[in-house]
Each structure stands twice: as C-alpha cells, then as structure tokens.
Amino acid sequence: MIFLFQVILLYLQFANCEWLQLGQYLTAVRTFSSLDTDGFIQMNGDISISSQYISCGQNGSYIVLNQTQSNVQNNIIFYWGYQMYFVTFELIFYNAWATNDYVNYSFGSNTFSFDNNSISLPKYYNWQCTNKQSFQQVLNATVNTTQVSGYHSFNISTSQGSLAIKNLIITGLRCHPYCRTCSGVSADECLQCAIEGKTPPNCQQYECPIETPYLIRNQGCFKQCLIDYILYFKGSCVPYPITYFMNLYISQNKTSLQYRWQPIQDGENPGAELLNNTAFENYYFYGIFQHKQGYLSTLNLLANQGIYLIGIRIELILFNAMPVNSSISLQINETYKAHIYNIGSGEKFDQFIVQYQVSKPNFTYSGINYNSNKYYTLYTYVNVSNNFIIKLVGNYPASSSAGWGIRSIQISSGQCPQYCEKCDSQFKCSTCSLNFLISKSGICSRCLENYQKIINATHCLELDDQTPYSEYLVKEFTDLSINPETYKHYELLQSQGSNFFKGEGIFYSIWNQKYRMFGGPQIWAQAKFQRKYEINTPHHSVTFAFIIIFGPSFPEDGSFIFYLENQIQFEITSTSQEITFEYLYLHTANTLNVQWECKGPNNEPFNAYCGFYKYYLAVHYCQPECQQCTNASDCIPAKTFEACSNGQYLDIYKNKCKQCSKNCKRCTSLQNCQECLDGYIDPSLGCICGIKKFEDSNGCSDCSQDCNQCINQTFCLECRHDSLKVLINNECVCQDGYFDNSTACAQCQANCKRCTNSSDCSECFEGFQITNSVQCAIVSNNYYSTLLKQSFPCPTTDVCNPCSSSMSNCSCGDKIIGPNEYCDDGNSEQYDGCHNCQFSVQIQCTMQINGKCRECATQGWYLDQTTSTCKEQCRDGLKVGKEKCDDGLDNSNCLNCDFFCRNDCQMCDMNQGVCTKCRVGLKQEKNYCINICGDGIIVSAPDIDYYEECDDSNNQDDDGCSKLCKFQCQNDKVCQMCVNELCQQCQHGYFLNKIMNKCECGLSCLTCDYSSGKGCSNCQHGYELRNKICYPICGDSYVTFHEQCDDGNLNIDDGCHQCQYTCEQTCELCLFGECLSCYENYQLQNERCTLIILPYSSETDIEKGTLSHEEQLNPMKDQYFDVDLFENRIQNNNMKYISYLDSLYLFHRIRVEIQGIEVTENYIEKYEQTCPINCLSCFRGVCITCTLGYHLNLDNNTCNPVCGDQLIAIEELCDDGDNIIYDGCFNCKYQCQEECTNCQYGKCKACIESYFFDIKKGRCLERTICIESQGYYYDDKQNICYSKCGDSIKAGKEQCDDGNDAPYDGCYQCQYQCELLCQTCQQGRCVDCQIGYKLSIDKCVADCGDGLILGSEQCDDANAIPRDGCTNCLIDPGFNCITLDKKSYCYTCKSNCSKCEYINGQINCLNCQKGFFLASNECIKCSDQCEECLSSPNNCTNCKIENCQKCDNKEGFYSDFKLKKCITKCGDMIVAGQEQCDDGNIINNDGCNSQCEFEKGFTCYNNLCQKIQQKTIEFNYSNNTTTNCLHLKGDIDFKSICPKITSEIDLFATHEFNYTLTPFEINQTQIQYGCEILFQFFKTITETNLIHLIIPLSVDGQRLLDEYRITIIPRKQIYYSQEQKQQAESVVATSNKFQLLLQCTGPLSILLGGISFFWTILEILTWINNFYFLNIEYPLNVKIFFQKFQWDDIFYIPDFVSLNTPNDPFYFQPPLKFQEKNVNPLFINNIQIFTCLISIAIIIYFISIVIIKIFKLKLNSNQFKSHKIYIFTKCQLDNQEPNTTQNKQSEALNKNIKKLPYFALLIFTTALDYQYNFWSKIQSIINLLLLDIFMACILQLYCPKPNNHYIIIINNFLAACFLILSLVIYYVYIYVSSKHQLLLNHQIFKKKYLSIYEALNYKNKTAMQYCYFNMVRKFTFIFFLVVLYDKPIIQTTFCCLSCFMNLSFLFYQNPFSSKSIFIQIGIPEICIFFIVSLAVVIAFNDLHNILSDTAKQLIGWMIIILMSLSIAVQMIFLLIEFYHRLKSNLESLKNLICPQKQLS
Secondary structure (H helix, E strand, C coil): CHHHHHHHHHHHHHCCCEEEEEEEECCCCCCCECCECCCEEEEECCEEEECCEEECHHHCEEEEECCCCCEEEECCCEEEECCCEEEEEEEEEECCCCCCCEEEEEECCEEEEEEHHHCCCCCEEEECCCCEEEEEEEEEEEECCCEEEECEEEEEECCCCEEEEEEEEEEEEECCCCEEEECCCCHHHEEEECCCCCCCCCHHHCCCCCCCCEEECCCEEECCCCCCCCEEECCEEECCCCCEEEEEECCCCCCCCHHHEEEECCCCCCCCCCCEEEEECCEEEEEEECCCCEEEEEEECCCCCCCCEEEEEEEEEEECCCCCCEEEEEEECCEEEEEEEECCCCEEEECCEEEEEEEECCEEECCEEECCEEEEEEEEEECCCCEEEEEEEEECCCCCCCEEEEEEEEEECECCCCCEEEEEECCEEEEECCCCEECHHHCEECCCCCCEEEECCCEEEEHHHCCCCEEEEEEECCCCCCCHHHHCCCEEEEECCCCCCCCCCCCEEEECCCEEEEECCCCCCCEEEEEEEECCCCEEEEEEEEEEEECCCCCCCCEEEEEECCEEEEEECCCCCEEEEEEEEECCCCEEEEEEEEECCCCECCCECEEEEEEEEEEEECCCCCCECCCCCCCECCCCCCCCCCCEEEECCCCEEEECCCCEEEECCCCCEEEECCCEECHHHCCEECCCEEEECCEEEECCCCEEEECCCCCEEEECCCCCEEEECCEEEECCCEEECCCCEEECCCCEEECCCCCCCCEECCCEEECCCCCEEECCCEEEECCCCEEEECCCCCCCCCCCCCCCCCCCCCCCCCCCCCCCCCCCCCCCEEECCEEECCCCCCEEECCEEEECCCCCEEEECCCCEEEECCCCCCCCCCCCCCCCCCCCCEECCEECCCCCEEEEECCCCEEEEECCCEEEECCEEEECCCCCCCCEEHHHCEECCCCCCCCCCCCCECCCCCECCCCCCCEEEEECCEEEEECCCCEEECCCCEEECCCCEEEEECCCCCEEEEECCCEEEECCEEEECCCCCCCCCCCCCCCCCCCCCCCEECCEECCCCCEEEEECCEEEEECCCEEEECCEEEECCCCCCCHHHHHHHCCCHHHHHCHHHHCCCCHHHHHHHHHHCCCCCCCHHHHHHHHHHHHHHHCCCCCCHHHHHHHHCCCCCCEEEEECCEEEEECCCEEEECCCCEEEECCCCCCCCCCCCCCCCCCCCCCEEECCEEECCCCEEEEECCEEEEECCCEEEECCCCEEEECCCCCHHHCEEEECCCCEEEECCCCCCCCCCCCCCCCCCCCCCEEECCEEECCCCEEEEECCEEEEECCCEEEECCEEEECCCCCCCCCCCCCCCCCCCCCCCEECCEECCCEEEEEECCEEEEEECCCCEEEEEEECCEEEEEEECCCEEEECCEEEECCCCEEEECCCCCCEEEECCHHHCCCCHHHCEEEECCCCEEEECCCCCCCCCCCCCCCCCCCCCCCECCCCCECCCEEEECCEEEECCCCCEEEEECCCCCCCEEEEEECCCHHHHHHHCEEEECCCCHHHEEEEEEEEEEECCCCEEEEEEEEEECCCECCCCCEEEEEEEEECCEEEEEEEEEEECCCCECCCCHHHHHHHHHHHHHHHHHHHHHHHHHHHHHHHCCHHHHHHHHHHHHHHHHHCCCCCCCCHHHHHHHHHCCHHHCCCCCCCCCCCCCCCCCCCCCCHHHHHCCCCCCHHHHCHHHHHHHHHHHHHHHHHHHHHHHHHHHCCHHHHHHHHHHHHCHHHHHHCCCCCHHHHHHHHHHHHHHCCCHHHHHHHHHHHHHHHCHHHHHHHHHHHHHHHHHHHHHHHHHCCCCCCCHHHHHHHHHHHHHHHHHHHHHHHHHHHHCCCHHHHCCHHHHHHHHHHHCCECCCCHHHHCHHHHHHHHHHHHHHHHHHCCCCHHHHHHHHHHHHHHHHHHHHHCCCECCHHHHHHHHHHHHHHHHHHHHHHHHHHHHHHCCCCHHHHHHHHHHHHHHHHHHHHHHHHHHHHHHHHHHHHHHHHHHHHHCHHHHHC
C-alpha cells in the first residue's frame, strides 16, 4: 500500500515540475531517550554524545540548545543532487534572548545566521513545555546549489536564552520534464533543454525526433521508455506502478534470493574457478563469468498475476571489453530472447534496451588485470508462462581473459500494473485485486484519497481523469514539501484577533506528522486569504478538492467559508475535525479568484483554528484548437478529427497525426502497435523479426540455411534441429559421423567419426579402429551395444559374455551391459543414474545425458557438479527434499537446513530448533542463550556477542553497574573520581569495591543511599551507624564480619578481649583465643594454663614430698583474691603444713563465708556430701577432677565444657577442635558461611546465586572468573574454566578452532584434520593426494585426463580434446558415454531424435521428437498442419487445428493451437466470425469495445465509430416533503418519450409498486415539456431501494442511443396495510370528537371555573405537539393522531405575518419533521400566538380598568380617590373589619357594593380580581407558551440559512433577545423559589408571582425548587429536540433523560400543596416519560429493525393511550370542578331569585 501510494504521488507529481520532499527530521511526535534523539548529537570538541532534549507530553520531544549545549548536529550524512533546495524549521525561543544573540543553521557547507533582526514582531505565549513566556518562529533558507552533501547542524550564541528545535524539512527542486537544468519550476525557466540540440528557455515547444520518440524526464529522448518510467503519456514517459516478482541485488554475502540462482558451468572447462560475490567500487557483483559460464534460475509466478509482458532489467559489468564474435544471451525456457554481442564494431544489443552505461576503472581479480570495463543497465520485455527457466549465458572465446559480472537482476510485471489480476492489453488492467479499483492509465488504486471517487464499484475516477483533457493546475500540501514560488501567491486579505504565532508571512503548519497544511494550529483563527490563478487555455469547468481541518475546540459560532469569484460557495462549521470537500465549478474565464476564510468571534489559534491540506485543483480543458466549450465533447467552432494514414495515429491531445513506432504498420498510440510491417511479428514486443531471421538495414533477413536463431548472417546462436549440425564458434558444422556435401550433412561410413566423403574416414568412434580398407572395425576383445551405439571391452567372466555366445545367464545387475540395457551399475538404487538397467535420474533433474544430470532447473535444487546429482539448495528460503527447515535467514534456528541451537545452549530440541537449557547465569531465548542482567552472576553470552562487565543483582542505572550490566559512573555525590565509567575514588561514607569498580557502603550496611550521597542509612545486626558508616558493636555477643569474636564482655584473659582473640598472661603461645602452650610451672589443661600441683594420697606422702604451705600457696596468689584471709586462717589454727585437698576445701569455705552463706548441717549435707555436675572426683563437695571434656573452675567449683577439645559435651552442639570461623563449627555451635542459604548441622546445602556450592566440601566458594572473549567458559558444575570447541577461539588444549563441526575442512573437533583423499597432512593442510587425485587450491580433486574415472568424473577419455563427447571429464551435451577398457567412449543421437542406440559403430534412432517421424534412421519434420505424423509428413495422427484445416489470416481467422481452432482476433480491422465491428484496437469506450461489440452511445460505419452527443436530464421531487412524485426535465422532448419511460426498484418486485407517467408543460414560449412520475408503493421503501429510470431516446425513428438511465435515491416511505389505515381513520374520528369536546370545554371553564385544569390540558397538548418532532418513524395510528390533534386547533389564531416562503431570497427550512407540520423556522412567524395572547391579556387588563372606573362614577368617588383601589381589594371586601375611619367609610362603600345586582357584582369582582392578578396572568401565559418560545429561538438560530439578509438579521436579533428573556424568567423563578414563606403568602407578592407557585407547597423549601427545575426540564427538552435532530437515538435518549429527572424530583419530594394536585400533575408527567421512553425504542428499531409491524403498531396504541390518559385525568378533575361550580352558582342564583327564603 505504501509503495502504491508513493508511486501514485510520483505519477501526480510528474504532470508538472515540483518541489520534492527530500528529508525530514524532528517531525514525528515521540518521546526521546538517551539512546534516541532522532539522530541529533551534541558536539563538544571531539566527543559526540546524545543531544539534550525536552519532552512535552503529547507534543513529543524537542532538541534544545542552551548554555550547556550550544551546538548539535544530525549524525546522518546526506547526498542530494537537485537544482535548488528550500529548508524550513521551527524554533521556539524561551528564557532571555538579547539583541545580539543569534542562531546558526548549517546545511552541509552552507551556513545561515538568524538574529533578532530576522524575527519580526514575535508573539509571546506561555509554552506548556516550560510554562515560560516563549515565542515561535518558522525560518526558511534557500540553497541555490545543485550538489550538496554533509550534515545538518545548529548552534547558538546567547548568554541566557534557550532554544527548542522542531520540524526540520528539506525540499528539492526538480525541473520541468522538458528541462535538463533550470532556475525555476516552469517550462520557460529551463537553462538547458532535455531534448538534445534545442535551446531554452521554453523547451516544451519541442518534440523528440521519430528515431528516439520517447522523452524521459530531465534526461532526453530515447528509443523506448525506461522500465520504471514505462508509460508514455501526453508527450513524455511517466512512472508506472509495477510488481517486482524478483529483485536480486548482489551484496557482500549471498541472500536467500541469490541462493535460488545457480551458476552454469562451462562444459569445456568444468574445473573453472568458483564464482563469488566480489567488491567493486562501492557495490558488489557476482562473477567474473568467463567462456561459456552463465547463471540460471527457475521462477514460479503467481497464477493470478495479471501479466501482459514481464519486464527484465539486468545490471552487467563487462571486464576487458567484449571480445569479437562473443555474446551474452538471455534465454527463457531454452529460447533466446535478447543478446549483447560484438561482431567487430563494439558491443551491440539485440532486443536489449540500454537504460544506462558508463565506463568503469581498472580492476584486478585473481591476478588478472581488467581494463576497458563498462557498466550497463539493460532491460527487455518477454512473453512467458507462469513457470519458466531464465538463463544468462556467455559465449566468450576460451582463449580470452575477458569476462562479465552481474550487479542485479529484476523481474517485474512489465506493462501490467501492480495489484492487477488480469491485463487485456498494454497498460490496461481489466480486473484488479481485492480492494483495488481500476484507475486512470489502467492502474489499480485503493481509491482512498480525497481527489478520487469510486464509480460503479469497479473504477476509481480522479479529478484529472474526469475528461480526456483534464489536468491538475494545483497539487499542494500533499506531503511535507512546499513550493516556495507558489506559496507566496497566497495573499492575506484581512485578519482579526490572534493569528500567525509562527512568524510574519508563515501561513502553514505540520499536520499528523506527515503533511504540511495551510493554516492550522498557531496560524489561522480569524483571517481571510486569496489566491488568483490564470487559466488562459479554453476550458469549461474546474474541480476543487481539499480536506478542511478544525481545531479540537472549534466553537459552534465559528465557520470555514470558501469563496469563488468573491461569492460564497459554502460555509461549514466543525462537525468533525477533518471534513473532505470536493466541488465542481463551471468556469470559462481566464482568471480564477479563490478565497478561504476562517471566521468566528471565539476562534483562537491554539485549539480553535482552521486549515486545509491535500489541495487539488483540476482544470477541465476544451478539446485542442477549441476556442470555447461547455463540456469535453463540445467545441466552438466545431472541429473534425484528422484522418491518419497507415503508420500513423491520432494524438487527441494535439489533434494531429503522428508517426507510429518503428516497424509498426498500424497503431493507436506510440506504444500500442496493432499490426507490424510485413516481415515483422509480435506487435506487443515492438515488432521483431521472427524465428530464423535477423534485422538489418533492409528489414528482416533470413539467417543462414542451417541456423535457427542468429544475430547476423555469420553469427549464429542456435542451429536447426534437423540440420545434423552443431554450433561451434558461432557457426553450424556437421556433427561427428557426418560430413558437409555442400548442400547438407551426409553420413560417413559406419562407425566413422570424421570423414570428408562417404568412402573416406580419418577417425573412428571410440572402440573402433581404421582398417587397411579405410573402414572402422571394432577393436578386438570389444563388443558393440546397439542401444548405446557404443563398444565395450569384453568381460573376463564366462557367465555372461556378450563377446561370446554365453548370453543366457546375463541379467540386469551383473554390471555387464547387455543387448537391451542402457546401463548396469550393479545395484537397484533408484535415481542414481541407472535403475533396472535404464538411465534414471532424479525428478528434479531437468536435463540428463546417459544417466548423468546436467541441469537442475527446479526450484529449491541445484546441480552438484561433483556427483552430477540434484541436491537441496540450502538457504534459498524454500524447504524441499530432506531439508528440515530453510528460512533463508542468517540469524535463525536453521543452520545448513537443519534445526540447531547455538554453542552456549546445553540442551536443544532439535525437532524445533529451540533451546531448552542454558548454563547458570543465562536463560533460553529461541535457539540460543542470553544473559540475565540483574541475577548477580557475571557471565558472557557469546551467542548474542554480549559480555557482562558487572552484575549487581539489580536492574537500576547510576549505581555503578547499569541495567545492561556494563560499568557506569555513579553519582558524583557517591563517586568522587570516575574514569572510563570506572570509579577510582569514593566520597566519605563509601568504600571502593575494586572488583566491581563501584562505591559501596559495605557488607555491614543494610540500606545504602546511592543517589544523594547520604551513605548508609540502616545497618546490619551487630552494627551501629556513626557519620554515614556502620561500626561493629563490640560486647553484644554477636560476631560480625569485622570482629574475630564477641563473648559479651570486656574481660581480659578470657580468650576474647575487645572482640579480638586474646589468652591469659601465663599462656606462652596463643592462637584464635586458645592457648597452645604455657609458661614454666603451668600446665595446659582444657586450653587454660593452670598451676602445676602435685597430688597426694597420705600424710606420709605429704611429708615426703610436700611443700610448705607458703611454697604451695605462692603460685596460687596469682589466682585467688582471698589469699590473705587464707593465711590468717592457717596461722590462727597453727597449721604448719596443709595438704592440697585441705587447701582447696579451705579456700572453698572462705568463699562461702565471704558470700555470707551460713554453713549448717543442711548445707553440709546438701553441698559438701555431693559432687558438682560433671565432676569425676571431689573432696567434701569440692571438685578435684572433672569428667573427660570438662574443665575445673576452682573459683566457682564447677566443671565447664572445654570447647576445642574435640569432645562434644552435653552443653556443646559440636566440637571440631579449632576456633576457625565459618568452618561448620564455631564456639562449639553449628555455623556456616554467610553466603550459605541452607545450613544443616554445620553443613551447607545451598548458596546464594553469586557463589558456587562445592557439594564434596559443603562449602560456598567464589565463582571462578572466566573470560569468554578469550575462549574460556565457566563450568557451573566444577567451578572451573574450560575451552569450547567451535567458538572460533583457540584456547586450552585445542590445536585449532574454525568455528564449525564440519569434518575434513582442516580442523575437526579442534584437532588438525585433512580431507579423506589426502595422503600427507600438515597442520590441517594437505600437501599430497592419493593416487588418481591432484592438489588444487588445498583440495584433492580428480585428475582429469589420467584415464581413471574417479570422484565426480562422469567420464575420462585420457585426452583433452574438447567436444569429443567427454570434455573435462564431463559428458558433453547430446552425448552418451560408455566405458570400454576403463576408458570412456561417447556418442550422440541424430538431430530431432529423442532416443537412440549404438550398435556396431552405428547410431540408430529409436524415437523421434514430437513433430517428426522416423524414416531410414532419420527424423523428418511433419507438415505444418500436423502436430504428430506417421510415415509421411502429411499423414497426421494428431492435427494442430481441428480437422487439419488451414486458417486464413486475410479473412480474419488465426490459428489457436491450444484450442485447436481457427479463431478471430479483435483489433485486426477485419470483421469476422461473431464480431459486430472491428476498429483496429481493443480499447473500450470508443464505440467498438475490446470484444469487438457495438457500444451504446456510438454509431459505427465501416469500422469507424463516432460518439453521439448525450442529452442531459435533471430530476427532482415535486416538493420538499413528498416521497412519491418525481419531475423530470432536460434536453429531451418528454411529450412523446414520457409514456415510454420504464422503472425498476432495487429489491422490489414489479407487483410491489406502480407508477403513472404524465407529461407537463414547462415553458409555453419554447413549448418544452417535462415528465411527472407518480409512484404508488405497496411495501415500505427506504434509501437503500434505489429507483432506476430507463428513458428511451429516439429521433425520427432512428435509434441513436438505446436508453438513458437515471438512478435516484428515494425518500423513505412507510407502507401501511388496509387494516392499519382503518385503525388510523378510527383514531382520526375519535380525535376529531375529542377535539370538539375540548373546544366546548374552553368556554365552559371560563364561565364555570376550572381554568387551571384547562390550562394544564393546553400544556399537555403542547407536549403532544412537540413529540411529533422526535426524528423517529411513528406507527401510522399515532402519526395521524399527532398530525390531527394539536392544541392550536382548540382556538384558532390566524397568521398575521407570512414570511419565509420559497420565493423569498432568504428562504430556509427546518428539519423534515417540522416541515411535515408546516412549521416555519422564521422566528417572527412562531411567536404570533404568544404575541396575540399577551395582547389579549393586556386588552382585558385595560377593559378591567375601564369597568372599575365606571363603578367609581356610580359609587362614591371621594372614597375611591382617598383610598384608591386599596378600598376595593378583594381581601378587604371579605376580611377587613371597620375599626378605623377608613374602615367605616369602606364599610359604607361595601354595603353599597353588596347592594349591586348579582351580575353587576360578578362583573365588578371579576374585573377587580383580573386587575389585581394581572402580572400573575402574564406569567401563566409565558409558562404555557415557554416551550414554543424557546423552540422558536432555537429553530431561528440553529437552522442553516443565509445570514446576510436583513430579515434574517432582525429575526436572529429577536431570537437572541427572547433567549435573554427566557434567561430572565429563569432567574425570576429562582428568585421566587428562594423567598420565605411569609413573603410568599403576602398579598402584594402574590399579586405578581402567584402563578409561579400557586399549586406548590411554598412552606417546603425543596418543593419551591420545582418551579425552576421544571423550567430547566422544558429548556433541555427543546434543545435536545432541535440540536440532536440528526441523531435520533441520542435525541430521544436525552429527551427521555430530561423527563426522567423531572419525574424523579416529583417522586423524591411531592412539591404540591395537596395530593389531588400531585395526581393531577404527576399522572401526565408519568405518561410523558413513558411516551418518550417508547420513542427511544422506536428510534432503535429504525436503526436496527428489531420490531415487527404488529409490535410497532402496539407501541403506537400504547402512546395514544398514554396521551389520552393524561388528558382524561384533567377532564375528570375539570368535570368535578364544573359540578362544584355549577352547584354553587345554582345556589347563588336561587338566592338571587328567592331572596325572601334567604332572609327567613
């Protein structure tokens, strides 16, 4: 779609020269990031970093310039070559900009400076991105240079200002097509003409010469249009959208598309060097092809592609120039189609068209220097089937070093457009793909643009395609480009308010990121523009198309106005943000004035603006040479088309005959040849020479006698198949076994290969030898195969020996070729070349010779030259054969067409190529492993070439390790110095982790601040926080990372002091707090040094060996604090000697006494007769020795466990004999490493992720760091580094590593290995091969010519003679080879022989090719009528044409070999067969269509058709509301034709409608008639039932045009059955009676009272009247009820003013429903009832005053003067007591009044009451008519109308005034409802406002709010009713909502003073709500048709019942009131008549 759109745009642009959009930057609305700033970088010295930007919400990001970033540049270099450049960009200036500050913009080497002087009158506004005062400026720059390159850059010079950049757009000038260079856009601004030899400036006046008739834009004249500018249209070649089936561009590496091509090997040099993609200049080519090498591919085009001729474009490079007698040929299905050749005068081209050629520099390849190199771009067109084989084959001399290479190959749909399914002719699509329509020039388009419209659902009509002479005058604002020359013609006429915030004269903005629009945001709010055009060529009309844009908050009072010639054409307001507009305007003048205006008092440029884009203006010109016309076919003066001779065609655009293309005899245009000159064929290909012919100066000449295709008489390309000749050096020579007898090839004698006559032989075939008699005899010990026509050595076995008579035991599979065998390979394998002793190759093989495949032209396969078999071509994107996959991609899960996983994957699903397991630290992703950044494990992911530098277990940035696991500088508040993203020095509170190169708070910190530099904020357990750092708490019994120990005290010599290991002073050697050896006289006991005390057992022992008590106790003085007390005790007891036990016991007693414990018998029994726990022996309760594992504490007389003695005491959990931390047991408690996450009994079971768990040791070890970039990988099972074979990195014990696992490629499994055929291998390189092979480019290949058939050799005849059947060990094409004496003997079948055998030196043909028959061992061609024949040429067994008849071309019959019939050919100027006409072309709409049938609207004679002038017919309905009466008018005489008109209606049967036809007179003077058609429908008709009128046209009985068809969209009309109509009539009868009743009720209510009830009835009728205006289709019963029953029929008031009639110039209409009830939208018409009632009320008021004054005259006037009317107030008459002087006078007056007669008193009191409540009565009238007043205002203001007429202006003003009046009334209601009940009850207040709250409970504040709440309900109802009329569902829903809110108020709070009033008002309100609810249901039914007719009719009855119920309730109350009033009046009358009874 995008490609098509671009092509269409190019096509449109071609019509005129234009400015093209070249580049855009910063136009997209997107948010930038540090990695994406739309290519802009910050330039600071030599360092380039991402540019700074500012993000602005929905407006996206802007590049900013300020003091920190003053220079930015886009890092994408550009190269452009146009005539001129125009650059625009938007700048937003904010902060402080000084006078001398400036901005520089650089466009490559061009720099433009802008300062404040460049900016005129900046308009400041508050920019939402910064909330600062800013101003915006669009700046332009013009670059008058052709070739530009470089970068875009901006820099500023300012001390305080800032700048934001947006919307940088570059456009380039492309010259007019007739200009090669230019200075402007028009054709008269050429500097150099495109047509060679012509002088500027006006180059358009020239035409190309006939030799090169095609003008290609800006280039010149050519023989043909280029393949991408293929269509010749209006004098030049224009772009044409085509489909590219294949687009091969050679790149550095082969693509999947290139893998679908395979090289064609040179049969004469099969060992040629392999071809590769080679770099040359700045691109790549494939080659260099030499000799007879080539390139082929098989293509399968989609069957539904509409191909007419495919186009082939090839880019070639010829190296060393093309040698003489050389060629490069394009072949399709083995047929030559085009050639490059050299016959001595340089390169020539046959059927190739040269698009481009240039010389190329010298080049060296494979040691050969190539000079005279040329680059060609060639193209051609060919006819092909959907499947075909394409070949490019060279034919260079073997001795030449020249060659050629391929740059690209493109195959396209040629002359059939893109998205076309069928093409009937060149450039004409007849059937487009789905969702595409046929557009101009036969292309296919989606028809989505505003300048296009769909015709008949098949065609797309564009503005410039409406007539043959339509052309675009304007195409602007279609993309981001701008034409600076035409843009300046937009003239600003007037401006109001705020506009143009982007600079003076800037009238455009950017829309939707891809269009430049006129006006738009910040530009156009209240202004008017004008543009004038000059159209000097005669024309009859113009068409405008553009899209109007409104701002998102465009007000309702704003509008967009379009003027032509100062007259308003339309005025619209915002119904949607985009409105597409198309307008046809009849215009013939030379100038055209166009104006646009954005108007509205509330418009503003930011959200309420106007604009338009996609602006097209097409001019519909007259025919050439016409001075005046009214349409495309009309011409004044009348002209005739020139008759053209043969070889010419009529150019309708210039009305002149022009020459057809070369070799064309008859044509319809320069490109559409219909018939070729004699001797030429195929007009579609441009008339070429046929088979066996070539073109020279004389036309088509014959090739040489034996040549089938040739370039000239001496350069043959293909020999005739029946000539027995083969092509050698471009000449046809007799094949082996034949000699040239000057007339034909004659056969040599049997088995002779070369001879000069039939009796001579110079060489025999292999296996034969020349005898003395000059004959060829078979070699001894050989036998001859008649099938193969080849001799073989006799076998050595006697079982089967064809050389002898022992043939009975011969069988297939014995490896001996017998009589009926073609081959015998000794196996039964199929497709190996021989199967069942018959040649057998794979089905993919397309050409085989003797079981050897020579070509695999099958998609997905290629020919393996070494095995001569077809193999699957991997990486071509086609999955075939044994391939498991083939996606043609490099980075996928498919490698070598097998699923695989990459090296880092440990487990792989090979059936899908999905990795299922990765090593630790990686995760699976498709078929490879990726790193997991944030898991705390530093790994490398070589599969994606990603190496983690760090991993801190999170995905946060700015913490030293980024979220991408790369080193990253931390915040400068954390890291003091950072170099290359590595921190070198930290701030206070942080410590440098040299491994991670980051600053940390240390392991002791629990929460560390890495953002603001606050250091640690929360420490680990055992630490305290001091000045941002955590310090260990020594003495808390918790050992931290920084403590050796912590015993919970600060005691010295207890093993741990100040959390460091210490021992007692008597310890000589201390380790980890444990004493290992003691000083002298101390012994180590339980890790403690104790005094050495000799034990004793008796007094004797003591005497013998004891010391004195002083000697014994001296050492103890250091251990016990009570030594002095002990000595005193000894002296007091006169103890000279004391034993050790006694001394211990004595010490014990002294301690007990010191502790204050009394030693009693109980104490002795309890403590001195038992040993302490764990004591082994004791003395009087004093322990002497402890049990094993315990240490005696003499101080406390306890046995404590000894931790570290490797004995586990009860109190110990473990004891490992050491005091090493984290070894499993520490302080005799289980302890694991801190890195351990699962510790069980001192053994670690699991570690944290970043550590390795050693299962054997049960330890957490640091992971070994392996550098994967050096080839070492981490083994997560052993925690070691290992090398990986296959990663292309040599590491460890690897000898080599070539990155693959392919054997025999020099390195296999990382050990040196050579191929199998290698004899001597050195370091993976073969230096010597096995016998029969030779070394070639480090590989062993078969040694061709040694006589041994090995490897890929097909044969080996031990010679190097070319074309002898075995050349370069490959069987030559057309040869069969057998092996005799281990040598190859080869032979070929005769010409046109499909199967032959070799017997006794004789080649016998067995079967001939199709079209030949076998006779005398020769294949002879059948006659032209035979497809197959037998025995003779005319003995047909299968005819080409049915019954072998001959088709006579002169009679118009041609052979169709597919149908086997003679067929006619439309377009040959011969009427034959079923053809009605034949005008020599197959163009439709020219009188004779493409099927050679007459077309309507034309008359034809002698194959010449002329178009009949069409008549114009107009139609319209008879009035605005009718649905069934049509009037036809036009150029036709309807008086006679009207009765003949017929009609059809979509989805209507003929019996479902009827119509009458009546002619009527339109103009009596000219006697002109129209036709009235009156329809009668018998079922419902809607807008979808189109009415088709068929109008026959005839003049004088001669039929000129069969019929004239008109399609009419009908107005909707509901059909009602007879029963429904009868029911409706009953409703009408009932409503009439009810209406009569109401008319009688009105006067009665005035006489008898109950006026309030009657007033309520009138208000209900007002609602009923308004219900009809709901835009729904009511059922017939309720519809008639509405129409017949309305309240203004109760009392008729005539219209005093009748304005706004159809004849009035200001006439306008309301919506349709209002029209049906004859509602006139003019305000003054709708307030006549209101005015009348108000006037009546005022008249009555004055009458009441007169009545009262009359009574004044009759009664005492003084009292009246003194007390005025107050005396006559009704309240005083009823209530005042005579307690004052005034009251006394009033009492006398009242008596006089009461003496008045009854009727006089009644009149007096009534007049007095009316005068008293006059303002209240006025309020009642207003309240009654409030709905009508508000509706009149809304209709006047909302309905579309011409606002420039004074009547409209007056009525608009009155409507606005009454709206204000309504608002005043609303505030009056609010005012009244807010007053206190005392005021509401006051008589004076009631006098004015009682009618507002008369029935309300004014004591309740909430109830009083109902008076204005109900008014709001009425206002909203009318507003929704009118404004939402066009949206029925929304209209009814909102109206229903307003009624529901009112009803909810009533039920929430009864606002009325009594329940009866609540019932009186509530029931009608409920009915109103349900009526509107049912209207909502009907609205949904109108849209979705969900109700049946019965259900809809039932809803109608429900509505009628509800309306009747609401009125009936009021009538009941009214009758009750009548009864009471009548009763009261009767009693009063009775009293008046019988006063005596009253007195009594």
